Amino acid sequence: HPCTRCERPAVVFQPYSGMYLCKEHLIDDVTRKVKRDLRKYNLQPGTVAVALSGGKDSSALLYLLHKIFAPSRKVRIIAITIDEGISGYREKTIENASNLASDLEIPHTIVSFKDAFGRTLDDLMKESDRPPCSVCGALRKNLLNRTAKQLGASHLAIGHNLDDEAQTILINHLRGDIRRLVRLSHVNGRVQPDLVPRIKPLRHVPESEVVAYAGAVGLSVCPKACPYMDEAYRLGVRIFLREFEDLHPGTRHGIVRGFDRMIGALGDAYPPASLVPCRVCGEPCTGGLCQACKMLGRNG
Numbered sequence: 028h029p030c031t032r033c034e035r036p037a038v039v040f041q042p043y044s045g046m047y048l049c050k051e052h053l054i055d056d057v058t059r060k061v062k063r064d065l066r067k068y069n070l071q072p073g074t075v076a077v078a079l080s081g082g083k084d085s086s087a088l089l090y091l092l093h094k095i096f097a098p099s100r101k102v103r104i105i106a107i108t109i110d111e112g113i114s115g116y117r118e119k120t121i122e123n124a125s126n127l128a129s130d131l132e133i134p135h136t137i138v139s140f141k142d143a144f145g146r147t148l149d150d151l152m153k154e155s156d157r158p159p160c161s162v163c164g165a166l167r168k169n170l171l172n173r174t175a176k177q178l179g180a181s182h183l184a185i186g187h188n189l190d191d192e193a194q195t196i197l198i199n200h201l202r203g204d205i206r207r208l209v210r211l212s213h214v215n216g217r218v219q220p221d222l223v224p225r226i227k228p229l230r231h232v233p234e235s236e237v238v239a240y241a242g243a244v245g246l247s248v249c250p251k252a253c254p255y256m257d258e259a260y261r262l263g264v265r266i267f268l269r270e271f272e273d274l275h276p277g278t279r280h281g282i283v284r285g286f287d288r289m290i291g292a293l294g295d296a297y298p299p300a301s302l303v304p305c306r307v308c309g310e311p312c313t314g315g316l317c318q319a320c321k322m323l324g325r326n327g
Contacts, residue, residue, distance in 0.1 A: 039239045042276035050243045057240045061091050061228045068182070068226045072101040076180035076223070078171055079106040079128065079135070081120030083241045083248040084186030086127055088229055090244060092184060093131045107174050107183075109167050110139035112147020113254065120249045127246065138174050140166055144323055148255070155322070159255035162322050169310050169319035175223040183223045190234040192227065193279040194264050196286045201264070209297040212290040219302050221311040230283065 028037045030049035037047035048056060075096075077089045089106055096102040108124045110117055121137065128135035141147050148163055155162060175183045187195075192211075199208045229237060241248055272278045304310070305317035307325045312318070316326065 038243065039236055041233075041236075042273075043280060053236065053239055054243055057087075057232055057236060058091065058095070060231045062095060064228050064231060065095070065226075070102055070182065070226075073181035074103045074105060074179055075182045075184055075226070076171075076175040076178060077104060077106050077184045078186065079108050079124045080186070081108065081122070081124035081127075081249060082186075083246070084188055084191075084229060084234075084237055086123065086246045086248050087237050087241045087244075088184060088186040089127060089131065089133065090246060092228065093133060105134045105136070105178060105180065107171060107178070108135065108137045109170055110137055110141075111163055111167065112140050112149055114149055116251060116254055119251065123247055123249055136174060136178060138170055140170070143170050143173075144319075146323075151322075152255070157322065158258060160258045160261075163255065165318035165322050169308070169317060172221075172223055173308075173310060176221065180223055183225050185225050185227050186229055187227045188229045188232050188234045188237050189279050189283065190265070190268070192230045193282040194261060194268060196282050197268065198261060198264050206297060206300070208286070209290065209293065211286070219311060221304070222302065231280070233279065 028040070028047045029035065030037045030052055031046040032052045033049060035049035035051070038050050039053055040047050075092065077085065077092060079085045079089050089104070092102075092104050096104055106124065106128045108121055110121055125135060125137070139147075140151075144166060148159070148166075151162055152159055171183060195211060196208065199205075199211070232240075268279065300313045302311040302313060303315060305312045305320055306315050307320040308317060310317050310319070320326075
């Protein structure tokens, strides 16, 4: 099918807009959406760390931010890769991450669960009955924040796409977790001590378009899924949302747009939780002992 804008062969169709886009116009469209979201964050000159897993989303994000900020040199981009220690999977994604950072001449730091916590995720799963995603998530957040601080980053960029964002918002709605919903917000601009602010420049780009973009600019990404990815609740929401989006294009955009409006209307009704240093590792947390240290059985 020809591109709606130029008649060249299309590589994607956007059911929510009715447009077919060729490779060049897909790249333009994704870049426009990312620039629009970046303006909301009002980034000042400084260092932005990108959480680079080596997968499609984080690789596309690093490439995009490099393309957008390289000409001005006001914002310096660095990359942080967390090696959780997942045998047979992580080796390939770390290789992809290293190659991409090297190609773009972006400083790249790799930190591992093994070095930071004394155990790999594989080790932890042998001794824990907790869901792998919750253990990994808590330790990754801890290590990303700690490393971004050490490297002097003013912001930490995460590769969450539109599908990820809509799923997370919907999950917290279904659970009635208003405080967690408020924490998702990027619009309140509240800075928490010792917590590097997170930004999500891909939050309005559908997952399928991130995949198409990665292909269009020639990024090498690992198609293999994480062997621990089996979070039943999120998977159910993911399937539901995908099916509903097929029937009603624009649903994901509506969820994210409605969420942003709701947060704006809430104002200061739900102020951020007061953070204190974890008594074991010193990272900011709400209850004196952070989730990572709880997962590791450290009580101080």
